[in-house]
Amino acid sequence: MHRLLFPGSLAFAVGLATGCALLGAGTPALGEPSPLGGDSIHEEASAPADLWTVLAGAAGLRAEDPTAFEAWGHHISCSEYEMGLTHYLNGREHTPELEAAWQARLEEQFLALRWLEETRRAEEPEFRLRARLALRERLSNLVLDGTAAGLRVTDEEVREYYEQNRERFEQPPMVEVRMILVPALEEAERILEKLAEGESFSDLAAARSMHDSASSFGRLPPFPRGTYNQRFEEKAFEMQPGTTGHVETGAGVFIIRKVANIPAVVTPFEQVRSGLRTELERQRRTAFRASQVEKMRQELTPTAPEEDQPAE
Numbered sequence: 001m002h003r004l005l006f007p008g009s010l011a012f013a014v015g016l017a018t019g020c021a022l023l024g025a026g027t028p029a030l031g032e033p034s035p036l037g038g039d040s041i042h043e044e045a046s047a048p049a050d051l052w053t054v055l056a057g058a059a060g061l062r063a064e065d066p067t068a069f070e071a072w073g074h075h076i077s078c079s080e081y082e083m084g085l086t087h088y089l090n091g092r093e094h095t096p097e098l099e100a101a102w103q104a105r106l107e108e109q110f111l112a113l114r115w116l117e118e119t120r121r122a123e124e125p126e127f128r129l130r131a132r133l134a135l136r137e138r139l140s141n142l143v144l145d146g147t148a149a150g151l152r153v154t155d156e157e158v159r160e161y162y163e164q165n166r167e168r169f170e171q172p173p174m175v176e177v178r179m180i181l182v183p184a185l186e187e188a189e190r191i192l193e194k195l196a197e198g199e200s201f202s203d204l205a206a207a208r209s210m211h212d213s214a215s216s217f218g219r220l221p222p223f224p225r226g227t228y229n230q231r232f233e234e235k236a237f238e239m240q241p242g243t244t245g246h247v248e249t250g251a252g253v254f255i256i257r258k259v260a261n262i263p264a265v266v267t268p269f270e271q272v273r274s275g276l277r278t279e280l281e282r283q284r285r286t287a288f289r290a291s292q293v294e295k296m297r298q299e300l301t302p303t304a305p306e307e308d309q310p311a312e
Helices: 010-016 049-059 078-089 096-118 125-148 155-164 185-196 201-208 212-216 230-238 269-300
Strands: 067-071 074-077 174-182 244-249 252-262
Touching (some): 067 096, 074 096, 174 212, 185 201, 230 244
Antiparallel strands (some): 174 252
């Protein structure tokens, strides 16, 4: 029974059979014979073997780790399971439902791996080579993710971001109105007379308005400045709640019934603190992974030998 270092998505596993990003047909424990060819996954010559040994040690992977979950002829160790679950939760609270979803995902991966094992594609040398490279990439990504998970954001940092970006959490002043749009001033005056006689604004809006809001009896959702026609907005903001007025624009004549003024508000820090922390930690992890990947790339890039200078 082969071990899986860290299962990816089903699409990733199936993509292996088509020569895309390849996961491989079951990953061996470190130091064990590889089913993909060679004595172990450390034998591939594209990177120093000791690098992958260091990465595996940093990830805490052990050859004799007890099994935590198995399905379809594959199993995953306790340490690998816990690291994978932490990655899957991504800061969410650990609940039985989420862990069950994680196990279902594992079983899906194992089924894909079983299919890969049974296809002749896994016998091709190019397939084996790509699989070994993909396994290394998955292991290094796992290590980077595990390290980056420790890059926590403090309460002070969350508060500082909130204060420096208050505009994100400010809701500008808004108004709420009902409106009727007609093509000409004469028709608007007739509707205003009917309103003065006590007819329902909602009924007239539904029957006479050319605007899409007629289907909601003329009601518009609360809006700030900069949402609609400028002259319409100026009239809507200057009116007092409960009053009715009209304004001519290039689109026609708007009859406006002012419903309410809604003052500017700032979303309290306590309401956004949790979401902000998650956002900032995600940004920090992303930046950390990018820097570490670039560092590893530079370390693995061979340096061209200096050309011999001609003797003077």
